[in-house]
Amino acid sequence: MFDQVDFSSLELPVSARKLQQEVREFLQAEIAAGAFTRHLGHTEFNAEFTRKVAARGWIGMTWPKRYGGRERSYLERFVVTEEMLAAAAPCAAHWFGDRQTGPSLLRYGSEQQKQRFLPAIARGECYFALGMSEPNSGSDLASVKTRAERAPNGWRVTGQKVWTSWAHKAHAFFVLCRTAPDSGNRHEGLSQLIVELNAPGVTVRPIRFMNGQHHFNEVFLDNVFVPDDMVVGEIGQGWKQVTSELAFERSGPERYMTTFPLFTELMRRLGTAPDARALEMVGKLTARLWSLRRMSLAIAMTLDPGPDGDNGVARATVDLATEAALVKDMGTFYEREIIDAARLLSEVEPTPDATDTFERYLAETIVCSPVSTIRGGTTQVLRGLIARKLLGPLK
Ligand SMILES: Cc1cc2nc3c(=O)[nH]c(=O)nc-3n(C[C@H](O)[C@H](O)[C@H](O)COP(=O)(O)OP(=O)(O)OC[C@H]3O[C@@H](n4cnc5c(N)ncnc54)[C@H](O)[C@@H]3O)c2cc1C
Structure with a gap:
C-alpha cells in the first residue's frame, strides 16, 4: 500500500546550506535593527520587509530570469521559507504570490500576464490574494456560486468570497468562478479570473480574528468588469x-x-538541565520535526526540475496531492502538539502583551491554533483524499 506514496531520501546540497546561512544572517540583522516584531499564529504583512527580501532575490527565486526570477532551485526556495518561519518573519505581502500565484501564472498565464505580474511580484511590489472560498463553498470548492457573464471584451463578475487573507492590502486576487451553467459535472464550467481589488464594484470587509486582528475578509463582487486579458488559462479549465x-x-x-519559534523559546526556558518529562517531550517533538522536514523536502525535491529543468513549468504536472495532504495533516497536528507541550512544561498564565517572548508566543499560538487545521484544506477533507489514494474508491 505504502509504495503508492513517495518520500525519497535526500541531503541538503552545499549551495542550499550556504544560502541558509545567508538568510539567517539577514534575518538576525533585521531583528537586531528592530525592523519587525516577531509574531506567531499567522505571518504579518510588512511591505518594507517584503521589498528587502525581494532585493535579495528571494521572491520568485525559482522563476525564469526573463520574468524577474533568479532560476534557483525549488530546494533553495524551501530553505528560504524555512528560515523565514523559524524567525517568525513578516512575509504575508509576498507569501501567496511567491508560492501560488506566480507558479500558476507561469504554467497557465498569458505572456502579457507573466510580463505584467511576475516581475512586480518578484520585486516585492505586487501582492496577490486567493479568491477561492465562499459561504457554503470551502471544502466543496466545486460548488462556488460566484458567476461571470459574458460582456463585450470581457466578463461581468458577481458573487461573494470569504476568508480572503489580506484582500485589504493586496492589489489583485485570483477568483474562481462559474463561467457556464452547471452541466451536471460540477468540475466543468469553472474559470479563474484576475480581479483587481480596487476595481469598481469590489467591496472588501474585515472579519476579525477572536483577538481582534485583521487578517482575512469577505469580498463582495457586484457586476465587476474583468477584461478578457485577465482570464487565467482557458475558460472552463478553472x-x-x-x-x-x-x-x-x-x-x-x-x-x-x-509554532517552531515557540518550541525554540520553550527549549531556552527549559535550560540546560530539563527534567525527564521535559526531555522526553522535547525529544519526541524534535524527532517528529525531522521526519516532517524530510517529507516536505522530498516533495520540494520532486517538484524541483533541477538545473537542466524547465524553470518550474514541468514540476506543476507532477501529482503529489497525496504526499502534500499527508504533510499538511501531520504537520498541523504537530504544530498543536508544540503548544500543548509548552503549556504542560511551563506554569505561566500567557498574555498577548507579555514582555517575555515565550509567554507572548504561547498566548498568540493558543488563540490562533484552530486556523492551521482549517486553512488550505481541513483535516477531514485531507484524510478523505489520502484514504482514497491508499485504499482506492469505496466499493
Ligand atoms: C486563517 C485562514 C485563512 C484562509 N485564507 C483563505 C484565503 O486567502 N482564500 C480562500 O479562498 N480561502 C481561505 N480560507 C478558507 C479555507 O480554505 C476554508 O475555511 C476551508 O477550505 C474549509 O472550508 P469552510 O470554512 O467552508 O468549512 P466547510 O467546508 O463547511 O467544513 C466544515 C466542516 O465540515 C467538514 N467537512 C466538509 N466536507 C467534508 C467531507 N467531504 N468529508 C468529511 N468532512 C467534511 C470539514 O472538515 C469541517 O470540519 C482561509 C481559512 C483560514 C482559517
Missing part, C-alpha cells in the same frame, strides 16, 4: 488549474513550522 496549485499550498514548511 477546476484543473486550481487543484494543480494544491501541492504547493499544502506541502511547504509553513504547514509544520508556524
Whole structure:
C-alpha cells in the first residue's frame, strides 16, 4: 500500500546550506535593527520587509530570469521559507504570490500576464490574494456560486468570497468562478479570473480574528468588469488549474513550522538541565520535526526540475496531492502538539502583551491554533483524499 506514496531520501546540497546561512544572517540583522516584531499564529504583512527580501532575490527565486526570477532551485526556495518561519518573519505581502500565484501564472498565464505580474511580484511590489472560498463553498470548492457573464471584451463578475487573507492590502486576487451553467459535472464550467481589488464594484470587509486582528475578509463582487486579458488559462479549465496549485499550498514548511519559534523559546526556558518529562517531550517533538522536514523536502525535491529543468513549468504536472495532504495533516497536528507541550512544561498564565517572548508566543499560538487545521484544506477533507489514494474508491 505504502509504495503508492513517495518520500525519497535526500541531503541538503552545499549551495542550499550556504544560502541558509545567508538568510539567517539577514534575518538576525533585521531583528537586531528592530525592523519587525516577531509574531506567531499567522505571518504579518510588512511591505518594507517584503521589498528587502525581494532585493535579495528571494521572491520568485525559482522563476525564469526573463520574468524577474533568479532560476534557483525549488530546494533553495524551501530553505528560504524555512528560515523565514523559524524567525517568525513578516512575509504575508509576498507569501501567496511567491508560492501560488506566480507558479500558476507561469504554467497557465498569458505572456502579457507573466510580463505584467511576475516581475512586480518578484520585486516585492505586487501582492496577490486567493479568491477561492465562499459561504457554503470551502471544502466543496466545486460548488462556488460566484458567476461571470459574458460582456463585450470581457466578463461581468458577481458573487461573494470569504476568508480572503489580506484582500485589504493586496492589489489583485485570483477568483474562481462559474463561467457556464452547471452541466451536471460540477468540475466543468469553472474559470479563474484576475480581479483587481480596487476595481469598481469590489467591496472588501474585515472579519476579525477572536483577538481582534485583521487578517482575512469577505469580498463582495457586484457586476465587476474583468477584461478578457485577465482570464487565467482557458475558460472552463478553472477546476484543473486550481487543484494543480494544491501541492504547493499544502506541502511547504509553513504547514509544520508556524509554532517552531515557540518550541525554540520553550527549549531556552527549559535550560540546560530539563527534567525527564521535559526531555522526553522535547525529544519526541524534535524527532517528529525531522521526519516532517524530510517529507516536505522530498516533495520540494520532486517538484524541483533541477538545473537542466524547465524553470518550474514541468514540476506543476507532477501529482503529489497525496504526499502534500499527508504533510499538511501531520504537520498541523504537530504544530498543536508544540503548544500543548509548552503549556504542560511551563506554569505561566500567557498574555498577548507579555514582555517575555515565550509567554507572548504561547498566548498568540493558543488563540490562533484552530486556523492551521482549517486553512488550505481541513483535516477531514485531507484524510478523505489520502484514504482514497491508499485504499482506492469505496466499493
Ligand atoms: C486563517 C485562514 C485563512 C484562509 N485564507 C483563505 C484565503 O486567502 N482564500 C480562500 O479562498 N480561502 C481561505 N480560507 C478558507 C479555507 O480554505 C476554508 O475555511 C476551508 O477550505 C474549509 O472550508 P469552510 O470554512 O467552508 O468549512 P466547510 O467546508 O463547511 O467544513 C466544515 C466542516 O465540515 C467538514 N467537512 C466538509 N466536507 C467534508 C467531507 N467531504 N468529508 C468529511 N468532512 C467534511 C470539514 O472538515 C469541517 O470540519 C482561509 C481559512 C483560514 C482559517
